[in-house]
Amino acid sequence: MSDIQEVVRDHYAAAARQIAAGDDCSSSGCCSPGYAPQDLIQIGISAGVSLGCGNPTALAELRPGETVLDLGSGAGLDVLLSARRVGPRGHAYGVDMTDEMLALAESNKAKSGLANATFLKGGIDAVPLPEGAVDVVISNCVINLAADKAAVIAEAFRVLRPGGRFAVADMVELDTLAPEVKKATDAWADCIAGTIPVEDYRQLLLAAGFEDPEIEVHAVTEVPEGGRIGSAYLRARKPA
Numbered sequence: 001m002s003d004i005q006e007v008v009r010d011h012y013a014a015a016a017r018q019i020a021a022g023d024d025c026s027s028s029g030c031c032s033p034g035y036a037p038q039d040l041i042q043i044g045i046s047a048g049v050s051l052g053c054g055n056p057t058a059l060a061e062l063r064p065g066e067t068v069l070d071l072g073s074g075a076g077l078d079v080l081l082s083a084r085r086v087g088p089r090g091h092a093y094g095v096d097m098t099d100e101m102l103a104l105a106e107s108n109k110a111k112s113g114l115a116n117a118t119f120l121k122g123g124i125d126a127v128p129l130p131e132g133a134v135d136v137v138i139s140n141c142v143i144n145l146a147a148d149k150a151a152v153i154a155e156a157f158r159v160l161r162p163g164g165r166f167a168v169a170d171m172v173e174l175d176t177l178a179p180e181v182k183k184a185t186d187a188w189a190d191c192i193a194g195t196i197p198v199e200d201y202r203q204l205l206l207a208a209g210f211e212d213p214e215i216e217v218h219a220v221t222e223v224p225e226g227g228r229i230g231s232a233y234l235r236a237r238k239p240a
């Protein structure tokens with residue numbers, strides 16, 4: 001595990017402990033839920049467990065019977081919402097490297113009563129699923145945390161079936177951040193320092209083999225030390 005991954009894992013282990021103790025996301029990381037209250041009521045989980053920057057389950061237009069994978073599933077909200085949308089003939093997987101987050105996700109799964117959700121321990125750059133195993137890859141505010149984003153996007157491409165969809169919420173760099181911010185590991189774990197420009201993200205998707213990448217920035221944040229980041233929705237398709 002790289003140094004940055006260890007910092008990220010420790011940060012999210014602490015966030016999971018806070019959420020388990022009843023604190024919501026506002027004190028533990030980036031958070032802008034965007035979930036419909038009726039969807040949350042149906043799975044019995046509060047949006048307060050989200051550490052995401054959007055709602056990739058809405059972006060993905062999930063259909064009954066589909067298989068979904070969430071990269072960096074955290075407390076499991078997007079996996080459980082996906083499991084509900086794809087129904088009993090479909091399945092939702094979440095992969096996360098942090099034991100405390102996996103434990104929280106299992107406890108939220110038990111509360112939801114959903115059986116078609118599975119949480120796997122692993123890195124998002126080495127997903128423990130075979131090639132072509134899923135119809136849709138989602139992720140919420142996680143790929144920016146990876147030191148090797150090309151490896152993560154290549155892994156998303158590998159696990160998707162031909163014609164499969166990539167539908168991700170993530171943070172991007174809009175105006176160059178100050179060098180001291182880029183070097184700060186706590187800013188990395190807070191979804192700031194690891195962001196890359198929209199055009200770099202598009203090139204990584206194309207280099208992995210994805211087609212028709214679409215990237216839409218839907219909220220902008222000024223970074224006090226200089227520069228701006230944004231919450232973005234990213235969509236692309238694996239050729240059929």
Ligand SMILES: C[S@@+](CC[C@H](N)C(=O)[O-])C[C@H]1O[C@@H](n2cnc3c(N)ncnc32)[C@H](O)[C@@H]1O
Pocket residue numbers: 005008009012013029030049050051052053071072073074075076077078095096097098101122123124125139140141142145146191
């Ligand atoms: C900002 S939180 C987002 C959690 C969740 N997607 C959500 O929207 O609430 C980042 C999550 O990604 C996980 N994570 C970060 N880097 C990872 C990696 N390289 N491999 C696996 N999990 C990772 C962390 O453990 C944490 O649960």
